[in-house]
Amino acid sequence: ITVMDTSGSVDDFTDEVETALGAFDSGAIHVLSSIDGVQSHSTTIDKHMIRYDLPRLIFLNNIDHKGANPWEVLNQVRSELHRCSAAIQVPIGLEDDFKGLVDLVQLKAYYFHGSNGEKVVVEEVPADMEALVEEKRQELIENVAPLDDKLAEAFSMKKPISPTDLKEAVHRATITRRFIPVFMGSAFKYKGLQLLLDGVLNYLPCPNVASNYALEQSKNEEKYTLLALAFSFKMKYGTIKYLRINEGVIERGHFVVADDESFEVPELYRRYNDELEMIPEARAGEIVTVYEHCIDDDSYWFPSSEVV
Numbered sequence: 001i002t003v004m005d006t007s008g009s010v011d012d013f014t015d016e017v018e019t020a021l022g023a024f025d026s027g028a029i030h031v032l033s034s035i036d037g038v039q040s041h042s043t044t045i046d047k048h049m050i051r052y053d054l055p056r057l058i059f060l061n062n063i064d065h066k067g068a069n070p071w072e073v074l075n076q077v078r079s080e081l082h083r084c085s086a087a088i089q090v091p092i093g094l095e096d097d098f099k100g101l102v103d104l105v106q107l108k109a110y111y112f113h114g115s116n117g118e119k120v121v122v123e124e125v126p127a128d129m130e131a132l133v134e135e136k137r138q139e140l141i142e143n144v145a146p147l148d149d150k151l152a153e154a155f156s157m158k159k160p161i162s163p164t165d166l167k168e169a170v171h172r173a174t175i176t177r178r179f180i181p182v183f184m185g186s187a188f189k190y191k192g193l194q195l196l197l198d199g200v201l202n203y204l205p206c207p208n209v210a211s212n213y214a215l216e217q218s219k220n221e222e223k224y225t226l227l228a229l230a231f232s233f234k235m236k237y238g239t240i241k242y243l244r245i246n247e248g249v250i251e252r253g254h255f256v257v258a259d260d261e262s263f264e265v266p267e268l269y270r271r272y273n274d275e276l277e278m279i280p281e282a283r284a285g286e287i288v289t290v291y292e293h294c295i296d297d298d299s300y301w302f303p304s305s306e307v308v
Contacts, residue, residue, distance in 0.1 A: 017045065017048065018048050018051075020242075021048050021049060021051075021052050021054060024052070024054060025246070026055075026200070026204050026205055026206070027054050027055040027056050027057070027174075027175075027200075027204035027205060028049055028054045028055075028056045028057075029056065029057045029058070029059050029196070029200070030042070030045060030046065030049065030056055030057070030058045030059070030180075031058075031059045031061055031187075032058060032059070032060055032061065032073055032077070033060075033061055033062050033073075034060040034061060034062050034063050034065070034068040034069060034070045034073050034184065035062055035065055035066075035067045035068055035069070037069075037072065037073040037076045038073065038076040038077060038080045038081060042081070043080070043081065046081050046083075053177065054177075055174050055175050055176075055177050055203075055204055055205060056174075056177075056180055056204075057174075057180065057181050057182075057183060057196070057199055057200070057203065057204065058077060058085060058180050058181070058182045058183065059182075059183045059184070059185065059187075059192075059196055060073055060074075060182060060183070060184045060185075061185065061186065061187050062186060062187075062188075063091050063094060063098050063184050063185055063186055063191075063192070064094075064095060064096065064098040064186040064189065064191070065095065065186075066095050066096075067095075068094050068095055068098075069094075070087070070091060070094075070182075070184050071087075074086075074087060074182055077180070077182070083180050084143060084147070084178060084179050084180070085143070085179070085180040085181070085182050086136075086139055086140040086143040086144070086179075086181070086182065087104065087136055087139075087140065087182045087184070088103065088104055088105060088140065088170070088181045088182060088183055088199065089101040089102060089103055089104060089182075089183055089184050089192075089195065090102045090104060090129065090132060090133055090136050091184050092109060092111070092126065092129065098186065098191070099111055099112075100112055100191075101184060101185065101192055101195060102125055102126075102129060102133050103195065104133065104136055104137045104140050105140075105163050105166050105167050105170065106163050106167075107125060107133070107137070107163065108122050108123070108124070108125070109122070109123045109124060109125050109126060109129075110122055110194075110195060111123065112189075112190070112191040112192070112194075116189060116190045117186075117189050117190040117191035117192075117193075117194075118190065120194055140166070140170075141155055141161055141166065142155075143179065144166075144169050144170055144173050144179055145169075147172075147173040147176075147178045147179055148169040148172050148173050150165070150168075150169060150172075151165065151166070151169035167202055167203075170202075170203055171202060171203050174203045174204065175203075175204065175205040181199060181203055183195065183196045183199055228243045228244060228245050228246060228250060228256065240289060241289065241290050241291065242287055242288065242289055242290070243268070243282065243287070243288050243289075243290055244286075244287050245282045245283060245284050245285065245286050245287075245288070246284060246285075247284055248283075248284060249281050249282070249283050249284075250265055250268070250281065250282050251265065251268075251280060251281040252265055252266065252267055252268060252280070252281075253265060265290075266290050266291065267290070267291070268280075268281070268282050268288045268289075268290060269288060269289040269290070269291075270286075270288055270289070271288075271289045276289065
């Protein structure tokens with residue numbers, strides 16, 4: 001899995017955020033502050049995600065900050081973004097008292113120890129939280145059941161809902177873009193990110209089921225398999241250019257086509273934060289970095305004689 005962090009301020013980086021979203025095929029994580037809640041740029045990002053048919057998760061950040069109110073932000077998601085959403089977790093404490101999270105699907109408590117929350121300890125649900133956990137789990141089920149026939153049948157017949165049944169129902173509702181699971185935590189202190197990444201695997205679609213294609217206007221907009229999508233991020237030290245490979249194998253020296261113009265593929269790099277590793281080729285599913293300005297933000301595909 002390649003994780004891309006888009007620019008935080010959509011007002012300054014609207015084009016970059018929108019173009020990057022077009023490169024995603026497994027979905028996206030919409031990060032909201034548990035203090036500030038839904039803002040004007042949150043609505044803009046949500047509209048971009050709808051445009052690209054992206055299944056998504058919501059992550060409520062800064063649970064450990066003063067003024068954090070995840071339940072109020074969840075209500076804003078429902079009322080202002082008009083999304084069917086429910087919490088997947090309940091925080092164990094808020095602000096300075098934030099200690100961990102209860103997973104409403106697995107009914108387990110997760111505590112994050114260490115200076116960066118790197119040690120995750122799994123325990124039973126605290127006794128003093130059992131009533132709240134039961135209430136929020138019931139709310140989760142009631143939101144997902146109308147969207148999933150299998151869960152609806154079990155719910156209407158008052159059958160016990162197992163963790164596996166609930167997880168599969170949330171997955172089905174999420175990948176069809178009818179439901180958005182809400183996660184919580186503190187990204188700066190790395191508390192809750194482990195469960196968020198588990199959520200990516202459990203609830204978002206597998207990349208190999210995505211359909212990516214380009215429209216070649218010179219042939220009456222016939223659909224052609226999309227080889228790569230180029231997009232840029234403006235960083236404090238300059239513009240970074242990326243290629244998202246959707247089909248086949250691309251190598252330095254290959255020629256690709258966009259808007260009837262041919263471009264030679266430059267050197268390719270795999271990026272790890274601020275570190276770069278030169279690579280000979282990139283395959284479907286990878287996002288790589290290039291430093292040649294001849295590659296514009298566009299869709300690229302091989303000429304028919306060079307398809308790999």
